[in-house]
Amino acid sequence: MPELSDNPLLVADGLPRFDRIKAEHIVPAVQHTLAHAEQRLTEIEQSLPNLDHPNWDDIFTPLEELDRPFDFAWKPIGHLFGVLNSPELRTAYETVLPEVVRFGLRASQSRPIYEAVKRLKDQAGETLTPTRQRIVNQKLLSAKLSGIALEGEQRERFNAIAEELSQLSTDFSNHVLDATKAFELILTTPDEVAGLPPSLLQLAAQSYQQKSAERGARSAEQNTDISSSTPHSELHTPNSAGPWRISLDGPIVTPFLQHSRRRDLRETVYRAFISRASTGDWDNSESISKILKLRREKSELLGFRSFAEVSLAEKMAPGVAAVEEMFEKLRTASRAPAENELAELKTLAAAGGQTDEFKHWDAAFWAERLREQRYDFNDEQLRPYFPLPRVLDGLFALLSKLLGVTIRSADGEAPVWHPDVQFFRVFDAESDQPLAAFYLDPYSRPENKRGGAWMDTCLPRRRFRGEIELPVAHLVCNGTPPVGDTPSLMTFREVETLFHEFGHGLQHMLTTVDEADAAGINGVEWDAVELPSQFMENWCYHRPTIRGLSGHYQTGEPLPDELFDKLTAARNFRAASMMLRQLHFGMTDIYLHHQFDPSSNESPFDVQRRMAEKTSVLPPLPEDRMLCAFSHIFSGGYAAGYYSSKWAEVLSADAFVAFEEACLDNEDAVKATGRRFRDTVLSLGGSRHPLEVFRAFRGRDPDPQALLRQCGLA
Numbered sequence: 286m287p288e289l290s291d292n293p294l295l296v297a298d299g300l301p302r303f304d305r306i307k308a309e310h311i312v313p314a315v316q317h318t319l320a321h322a323e324q325r326l327t328e329i330e331q332s333l334p335n336l337d338h339p340n341w342d343d344i345f346t347p348l349e350e351l352d353r354p355f356d357f358a359w360k361p362i363g364h365l366f367g368v369l370n371s372p373e374l375r376t377a378y379e380t381v382l383p384e385v386v387r388f389g390l391r392a393s394q395s396r397p398i399y400e401a402v403k404r405l406k407d408q409a410g411e412t413l414t415p416t417r418q419r420i421v422n423q424k425l426l427s428a429k430l431s432g433i434a435l436e437g438e439q440r441e442r443f444n445a446i447a448e449e450l451s452q453l454s455t456d457f458s459n460h461v462l463d464a465t466k467a468f469e470l471i472l473t474t475p476d477e478v479a480g481l482p483p484s485l486l487q488l489a490a491q492s493y494q495q496k497s498a499e500r501g502a503r504s505a506e507q508n509t510d511i512s513s514s515t516p517h518s519e520l521h522t523p524n525s526a527g528p529w530r531i532s533l534d535g536p537i538v539t540p541f542l543q544h545s546r547r548r549d550l551r552e553t554v555y556r557a558f559i560s561r562a563s564t565g566d567w568d569n570s571e572s573i574s575k576i577l578k579l580r581r582e583k584s585e586l587l588g589f590r591s592f593a594e595v596s597l598a599e600k601m602a603p604g605v606a607a608v609e610e611m612f613e614k615l616r617t618a619s620r621a622p623a624e625n626e627l628a629e630l631k632t633l634a635a636a637g638g639q640t641d642e643f644k645h646w647d648a649a650f651w652a653e654r655l656r657e658q659r660y661d662f663n664d665e666q667l668r669p670y671f672p673l674p675r676v677l678d679g680l681f682a683l684l685s686k687l688l689g690v691t692i693r694s695a696d697g698e699a700p701v702w703h704p705d706v707q708f709f710r711v712f713d714a715e716s717d718q719p720l721a722a723f724y725l726d727p728y729s730r731p732e733n734k735r736g737g738a739w740m741d742t743c744l745p746r747r748r749f750r751g752e753i754e755l756p757v758a759h760l761v762c763n764g765t766p767p768v769g770d771t772p773s774l775m776t777f778r779e780v781e782t783l784f785h786e787f788g789h790g791l792q793h794m795l796t797t798v799d800e801a802d803a804a805g806i807n808g809v810e811w812d813a814v815e816l817p818s819q820f821m822e823n824w825c826y827h828r829p830t831i832r833g834l835s836g837h838y839q840t841g842e843p844l845p846d847e848l849f850d851k852l853t854a855a856r857n858f859r860a861a862s863m864m865l866r867q868l869h870f871g872m873t874d875i876y877l878h879h880q881f882d883p884s885s886n887e888s889p890f891d892v893q894r895r896m897a898e899k900t901s902v903l904p905p906l907p908e909d910r911m912l913c914a915f916s917h918i919f920s921g922g923y924a925a926g927y928y929s930s931k932w933a934e935v936l937s938a939d940a941f942v943a944f945e946e947a948c949l950d951n952e953d954a955v956k957a958t959g960r961r962f963r964d965t966v967l968s969l970g971g972s973r974h975p976l977e978v979f980r981a982f983r984g985r986d987p988d989p990q991a992l993l994r995q996c997g998l999a
């Protein structure tokens with residue numbers, strides 16, 4: 286076991302030492318950090334009751350110093366758990382997780398801290414800045430929801446539930462990753478890959494090569510250095526003759542279902558996808574029931590009717606009824622158009638010679654054929670125009686014009702966890718003063734990286750011992766990797782995803798709030814936090830922006846106007862069906878966490894099917910176990926909050942209207958509006974209520990019709 290003096294997780298300055306962190310460092314570093322934190326927390330608790338008139342620095346400065354070591358000793362571990370998972374890392378993570386949870390509960394349930402914060406609010410609340418007033422109020426609410434009022438057996442039970450939920454969440458995530466990684470369909474003949482585009486053939490061949498190499502390496506001694514992996518760019522160019530490995534990883538499974546002419550193989554892959562983590566050792570079914578029961582019990586201990594009420598207590602939406610009202614408005618506007626969209630696919634399938642009944646594994650295939658027929662283009666025609674380096678250059682140019690920031694590559698200036706990871710620094714364009722930095726982990730790695738895309742905090746902006754520490758972000762995608770000498774050629778959806786996550790990153794990085802608890806996304810109500818991310822997606826349909834970020838990887842030519850016109854014409858293609866899909870997830874989530882009784886004879890899957898009757902024009906298969914891989918609500922932060930994406934989409938759609946009203950072709954007006962967006966939405970973070978922030982930018986309350994108009998549903 287390494288000495289503590291040489292433990293990279295205990296270096297609490299600069300940037301995390303991702304290149305040196307090994308699984309063996311985790312347990313000693315975290316236990317050392319917890320021991321010190323326990324001692325310091327005791328000292329803080331002993332000092333506060335002696336203060337009849339505590340001020341801000343008496344309470345929050347020592348708490349800030351208490352939190353900071355965890356940014357270096359614990360946050361990097363959680364990050365690596367998502368982007369470079371391994372059996373050794375899991376074991377170490379799960380060893381210390383209960384201890385971390387217990388300390389978090391002790392801190393959040395500290396009566397001396399709670400009473401001191403209450404005295405501060407009562408005695409000096411009105412003299413605090415608005416930011417600090419909000420932090421105080423959120424601290425008191427958080428303490429309430431953490432069980433501060435519970436005593437004796439109730440507190441013991443509450444804490445036991447919290448520990449069990451943490452472990453169940455970890456297990457759920459691991460099961461989804463393992464089940465996704467385990468499935469493979471090996472194809473060897475031209476007939477089996479009929480219809481698959483060249484980009485997918487190359488990627489599937491590369492996947493086969495990687496998996497074969499992994500199997501060959503398993504007999505060799507395992508290197509526990511969790512940062513040692515081969516970059517995609519160093520892999521050999523796959524043999525176009527195959528074999529090909531079809532996995533459930535996003536960059537492979539999506540185009541396979543869209544393009545494979547082998548209906549039987551589409552069925553195999555589709556059935557595998559909807560049943561991930563629902564059988565065998567990775568079955569999450571029981572975990573779902575346990576999680577829902579424990580969340581309901583936790584809520585009742587806190588005096589709430591349901592977990593949804595607990596969740597919404599810290600959100601922008603005023604209550605469950607308001608969320609359900611939004612659901613119904615969007616559902617009503619989408620149902621009939623979605624039925625028409627399905628009818629179009631069935632008609633096209635019949636005209637294309639399909640005599641069998643239309644099934645779920647036909648939808649993506651015939652939707653892509655309809656898109657090609659109606660708009661005369663497909664995703665594969667767009668890919669060559671979106672090599673990742675060119676897209677990044679164009680994105681950075683847009684942000685320079687829109688927000689007045691300069692982004693520069695800083696590879697080599699920060700330790701990274703994988704050779705594919707890039708590092709950048711952000712500067713103010715006028716003063717050239719540094720503002721922030723970020724890591725970009727762009728490519729799919731199904732062997733050790735969870736699916737999806739996300740932004741996470743590496744380090745927050747804060748004032749520490751008189752100095753401003755700048756924010757650092759993690760931007761993680763699961764895009765199409767390079768293949769041999771060919772760069773990463775992105776699908777348009779991957780471009781949108783990059784813009785989306787960058788929006789989150791901008792709110793984290795461009796904050797001007799110096800209190801960590803309200804800087805960036807910290808303290809922002811969860812159902813408003815998607816505003817900047819969804820706002821950024823709109824620029825993917827702005828002609829000058831697309832011309833600036835596209836460039837054919839062989840010729841450098843930007844996306845032709847003809848293709849751009851087709852792309853924008855297709856923006857709302859099947860918008861109603863996509864809307865209903867998201868509503869299905871959101872409505873199922875809210876129902877499970879509000880109306881559903883986990884002790885009844887009804888199962889969560891019964892709820893899933895009942896919600897589908899309202900939201901799915903093609904009813905799900907009886908064996909559909911989507912919930913077993915619904916990581917957002919069972920192992921992420923979206924429990925009773927999946928609706929947030931639609932709630933925030935109302936805000937983001939109306940925010941973009943401000944730029945349309947300024948005239949998108951008027952550079953001066955767009956620049957002025959962009960600066961106002963930076964100075965409000967991106968700058969204020971969690972220092973104000975999101976409705977107040979929106980009003981500061983827009984001058985009025987949000988208009989829900991903006992979203993329906995944007996989707997072509999109004």
